[in-house]
Amino acid sequence: MNAAPLTDLSRLCVHTVTTRPWSLEESSEQFARAGVKGITVWRDALAGRDPAQAGQRIRDLGLSIVSLCRGGFFAAATADGRRKAIDENRRAIAEAAALGAPLIVLVCGAVAAQPLAESRKQIAEGIAALLPDCASTGIRLAIEPLHPMYADDRSAVNTLRQANDMVESLRSAHVGVAADVYHLWWDSELEAEIARSGRLGALFAYHVCDWRTPTTDLLNDRGLMGEGCIPLRTIRAWVEAAGFRGYNEVEVFSSRLWATNQSDYLRDITAAYLGHT
């Protein structure tokens, strides 16, 4: 049932937000030195840089750019708000193309004051509006279902089933899903829906971290792999059985871990990757 332990770092990707105190330059240098092979670049880390130059610099270090994080937030109370969101996503697509990131992860958005069904409709419309940009640049979009505790104002897409449904309805080879264990681990339909993502050719990204007990903050108290209760090797087995051969991306938001020495922490990340992922 469980996947075999990972024995090398060849499929390890780390998100810049995981070591948030570091700049993009320091993250990429430290990642490369530690043997990490992939990097997912957050847009805040890229701010103020020329994306093409930043991308070249990262590749020169021997790192693959796995994705740009993040687009989305399509749901908005006004038509003007929704247009602005689409424009912002167009800029993200241009940025990804310049950076050399093949994929953008979408946090789809939600508006507390409107029904979730309405937000989901707006999300699907927003993604559909971007498909020409995807076609012209080759950039793909990954719908990331977020944990139901974020349904109020971050994402109206809260299960992999919903994300798969949206992928099916959009019918584009440029649109798939990002499966993040933090958001999905609790779902008894997860194995079946991961398999479905695979059948759809839509399993674009796989994110790992852990769920701590107790969790003291809804946003920034994620655990490093092995610190919590998520059955990481069981879920990785499902993902690999669905045909996924991409990077295992370490995405940890943690005030606790951001406050530690980030070089020591990066060593812990590689150890947790081999020991628990």
Place this chain on the structure above:
Amino acid sequence: MNAAPLTDLSRLCVHTVTTRPWSLEESSEQFARAGVKGITVWRDALAGRDPAQAGQRIRDLGLSIVSLCRGGFFAAATADGRRKAIDENRRAIAEAAALGAPLIVLVCGAVAAQPLAESRKQIAEGIAALLPDCASTGIRLAIEPLHPMYADDRSAVNTLRQANDMVESLRSAHVGVAADVYHLWWDSELEAEIARSGRLGALFAYHVCDWRTPTTDLLNDRGLMGEGCIPLRTIRAWVEAAGFRGYNEVEVFSSRLWATNQSDYLRDITAAYLGHT
């Protein structure tokens, strides 16, 4: 789509935990004085009292005892732990019978160190072990699915679909569900599963509160109805369409609201019940 506003308090029940600073005696007196018609008694509020006398005292005030909160926590890492949990639930059933509460709400339990599927199996076995006690006392049990953010150590039952599945598999008129909007509002299958609970004759209880944005604590930052984003009248319409005619139970855990004057707060509760529920 929405239910008509409630125009009187005849179906209003308040949980003792909602006004936690008050004793059971003060809660029941204040509730009765405010025109509340039902009370759900938490076991911690009952501690140290004779349940039969407490029940009589509550009924003498004109209140209906809607349920005893809470049993459950069947999942445990050891067989001894699971036996102890069943024994504790037997005591809860005896307590409910003495109190005169027809129903016990079950928070089913979870163990971070074991797979959710294993916890769910233990939960079903635990409930099954109690069915003779239910038959002899007439006490019913309501499986309350808890929000997925509690899947680590509070409940491995996280959707109404899972609760309905468990009700179907247990095949007992004594076992149903408690639908709490706080746990379930995000689920796109909620309308269908509420209807299914109704068809099963299993919709035993309905709990209301609201989801605040931002939510600052995973446990004790619930909102009063109207303070958040839950579509309360939409969900009540589904519940009533499923045949539910019981109490609308106000169950709010809030450090913020517990810190306020509870008499003023109780006035706010009745106003929020009529204005937003």
